[in-house]
Amino acid sequence: MTRRDEIIKQAGLLFSLKGYSAVSMRDIAKAVDIKAASLYNHLPSKQAILEAIVLNLANTFVNHIHDVNQNPSFSTRQKLSEIIQQHIDLSLQQPESVAVLNTEWIHLNGEALDKFKAKRFTYEQELREIIKNGIQEQSITKRDPEVILFSILSTLRTLNLWVAKRKHLTVEDLKADLETILLYGIIRQNKS
Amino acid sequence: MTRRDEIIKQAGLLFSLKGYSAVSMRDIAKAVDIKAASLYNHLPSKQAILEAIVLNLANTFVNHIHDVNQNPSFSTRQKLSEIIQQHIDLSLQQPESVAVLNTEWIHLNGEALDKFKAKRFTYEQELREIIKNGIQEQSITKRDPEVILFSILSTLRTLNLWVAKRKHLTVEDLKADLETILLYGIIRQNKS
DNA sequence: ACACAAAACTAACAATTGTTAGTTTATACA
């Protein structure tokens, strides 16, 4: 891991804990045990650090959902399963980056902000397509696609806030439960 | 509405748009068309503004779920329905405050931070109880209560991010769809 | 008209901010 990567990683951790604006370049420097001015040997600005974190992860998400959606061997149900898996994995592997992606993107400016918004829109569009296809082929209930989209996406996007605490469950069990809850709901009908 | 209330309201709007740390007292002052120093005739500090927003709304949520949970005439299903309704209502009526509650509470300090965390824990505990009761009486599927809890709560807590855009749906239809999706899932079984 | 309080103002403070300039140290290759 290069020095630049280390700085970005530490900065991501700090951003996720205190928010972009509340973290100074001196804070970041202290975390990698150098002086603030030395950061500029590796990165052009504070903004560039945020951009690297946000756009990098956004690309990972978009590329994955695109591959999934494009794969003709996947059913709607399988596509959703793959997407859930991806969110669980990334939320466990890089919870700080996910946190930054979720809440600190507002502090992006200009071109980077535009890029982020485009990526986000693309991601939502891919998932929207999967949902609409599902409704059309009658594998998904005929409810408002936007409500379905954001309802599921809200849960997946904020997995990072609680998923690390679930140590009593294996990742497999977590995935199985989450999938059941998201796809089949929680109400048990025809009881007894 | 008192001057203090107006300041808090404008500050909440700014906090929700740019984050607590990125909003200066001069920004807030400009929003109510006075000078920064004049704010201190109405409020003791910037922190106090954040405290007012966060703790006030946290209390609203906790009081409501407590009343719901305590009401013996509600079934598990009805309790969940009431809670969903409350989240929709507040997300529509005061989306900025909900946003601040969700993401800016980290910037609270000392006693106020403790109070917030206690409120949040109480809220989760009330919902946890409803879910566990539901599982016991077999009206809720026997899945990990924590996964059920945070899965639903994630969606409800972030309603503010998208619910305002759904103008093609009445609030009633939105609620009906959201309830169906959260409680009964999206997968249509036994199709055709 | 007068007094009093509420609420605005100006001016300033010490601290912190992101960033730059210029310099020294460490590393790698000829």
Place this chain on the structure above:
DNA sequence: TGTATAAACTAACAATTGTTAGTTTTGTGT
């Protein structure tokens, strides 16, 4: 060994931060 490059350093900058002190304006009741 000498040289070039990378990466650290010190020092400083202009701007912005939350907040305070002291003063003036505004509005209300007598």
